[in-house]
Amino acid sequence: MKYTPLSRDEGRLLVKIARMAIEEHLRGSETLRLPDNLPEVFRKKRGIFVTLEKNGNLRGCIGYPEPTKPLIDALVEAAISAATCDPRFPPVKPEELDDIEIEVSVLTPPEPIEVESPAEYPKVIRVGVDGLIVERGWARGLLLPQVATEWGWDAEEFLCNTCMKAGLPPDCFYDPETRVYRFQAQIFHEDD
Structure with a gap:
């Protein structure tokens, strides 16, 4: 499957729809009226x-890290869930909406990082470009590309923090049973 980047206008529309979905949901509405003539790319499956x-x-x-749903469906579900279902936070209250900024990251499909030895992982990870998924058994952790930049991490710190996000020891990427994947993201902000 060829990955076609979204235009700036398409990204702005995604952010606008994400806000609409959250606002409508917090108002108690069961239906969201989407704009007519959505771009065709919104119907393609994307993470x-x-x-x-x-x-x-x-x-x-x-x-959704994997491209399992059409972009528009995944967007609406993820927006509402980010506002109401993130277990780290209480649900967003309607009066908070004016103080909340929304960012939408559209992902490329994750691909395994191939290395001869796990010690090579930090050498092939591009901080600020690659997002990471670390997986071992049932444990799985994901960090978006912008997280490493925001925290000022190098590639090894990024890997360690992704391991910990999975609930695994920070050096678990050295274990041959651990799988490491990379993906990229197009990031759209409300103020773009």
Whole structure:
């Protein structure tokens, strides 16, 4: 499957729809009226994450790493879930909406990182470009590409933190049973 990047206007529309979905849901509406003539790319299956920030702090982040649903469906579900179902935070209240900024990350399909030895992982990870998924057994952790940049991590710190996000020891990527995947993201902000 060829990955076609979204245009800036398509990204702006995604962010606008994410806000509409959250607002409608918090008002108690069961239906969201989507704009007519959505771009064709919105019907393609894509991975997506919706991140909410309040006063510069994380307020919710939920998404789909794999391209299992049409982009528009995944967007609406992830937006509502980021506002109401992130277990790290209480649900967003309607009065908070004016203080919340929305970011939408549209992902490329995850691909395994192939290395001769696990010690090579930090050498092939591009900080600020690659997002990571670490998987061992049932444990799985994901960090978006922008997280490493926001925290000022190098590639090894990024790997360690992704391991910990999976609930695994920070050096678990050295274990040959651990699988490491990379993906990229197009990131759209409300203020773009």
